[in-house]
Amino acid sequence: MSKSIAITIKDALSKVKFLKNRTAETTADEAKDAFTLLSEYRDGGIYVAHYSGFSEWERHLNGDEFVQVLGGETTLILLNQHQQQRNELSSGQMLVIPKGIWHRFESPDGVKVMTITPQPTEHSTECPVET
Template sequence: MRQPIDLETVLAGFTAPWSPRIVAQVNDYDVRLARFAGEHVWHVHHDTDEFFLVLDGIVHIGLREQGGERVVTLPRGSAFVVPRGVFHKPSSEEGAVVLLVEPTGTVTVGDEHDEVPDHIDATTGHLVP
């Protein structure tokens, strides 16, 4: 990446929720831009944390921790890290735009997951041309 990336232009280029676009790479990490709509699947990344920054909308992240389940609500401008090894389920009732940071090659549905419905793109991200 040798030129600035206009995130609005990237967003204008796709509408599919749960199908992130890789907008940059920093060392061994992808910076991904994604649209969230409806529910994702319960999943876990055994070896990596997952960083969420909500650029627009509201995101809810269900977490399964030792004390049981809880939901973290992230309004626009909020950031949150899901620690490695924690089952989680992102969702957005009204839709959201989220910036994610994960190691390159991390699959969107994690290492273990519930059955993946058709509206979820099980991918390592799509490069922005």
């Protein structure tokens, strides 16, 4: 049996570096210091991140993703039935993204976010075509 250790989210966020002007083409290596794994969880993990800019499209085929805004604001765009649903989120708000739904973040002024993200994650730099 593994030992559980309390995690302080504020402390974890203080260790990530702010990534300015994230784009859909930002590489994992360029973004690595702006994201950190807090804990493994089920088939994925719990992460925190701090960045500004616009992310690539992503989706998770093995489960829903939980997104909690810890600071700043973002527009979380979900692609559902060929329609882009824009969700304006600010500090203290959360959203659950259903399994298999393509989504991306628009955070021009910066956001601090915590996610519970199932793996694997599919990515697309272009708006995906739903099947």
